[in-house]
Amino acid sequence: MDEMEAKAAPRGRPVPVPDETSAGFWAAAARHVFTLARCSACGEMTFPPDVTCPHCLSTEPEFRFEPASGRGRLRTWSTIHRSFLQGFETPYILADVELVDHPEVRIVARLLDCVEAELRIGLPVTVAFEQLREDVAVPAFRLETGA
Known part of the structure; x- marks a missing residue:
């Protein structure tokens, strides 16, 4: 097991349910790639992505997930x-x-x-x-x- 992996989690642990906003983050995490969301409106990085950008307050941001x-x-x-x-x-x-x-x-x-x-x-x-x-x-x- 390398540094990027942990042992399997205990049974019964809650599992994330991706939505339209977070799907890119969880897809990368499944590959053990850590990403942050970049707002398309202002270019700032955020975590977690939400329906409103916490930096520019855009209510229609599109987030790009970039490795960090x-x-x-x-x-x-x-x-x-x-x-x-x-x-x-x-x-x-x-x-x-x-x-x-x-x-x-x-x-x-x-x-x-x-x-x-x-x-x-x-x-x-x-x-x-x-x-x-x-x-x-x-x-x-x-x-x-x-x-």
């Missing part, structure tokens, strides 16, 4: 001790990550394979993917090795 490095820095985190969603083994860590190549974009996702005691603000992280089904993967993050 997936490297970031830990801004903050929360350890979840009681999950209200089926399929998540507790405890797990939700991380707020600022992307290195797009610092205006923040991602909240699971932080894999670490314990809270190892964490501090600013630690470098990199995207990884949790394989939920053969055709569905969701982005998560790991601490960069040597951090």
Whole structure:
């Protein structure tokens, strides 16, 4: 298993349901490619894409999904001790990550394979993917090795 792959997720875990706006993102994630959405109206990157661009407030944006490095820095985190969603083994860590190549974009996702005691603000992280089904993967993050 390489750095971009995580072990298969527990059974019963919720699976994303792509819609017209997010389908490109989830198709790339299934291939373990991390992408961000670029608004056709203003050119700014955003995550997640929505029906309105958060930068220019266009109500008819078309989003292009472009690969991003997936490297970031830990801004903050929360350890979840009681999950209200089926399929998540507790405890797990939700991380707020600022992307290195797009610092205006923040991602909240699971932080894999670490314990809270190892964490501090600013630690470098990199995207990884949790394989939920053969055709569905969701982005998560790991601490960069040597951090």
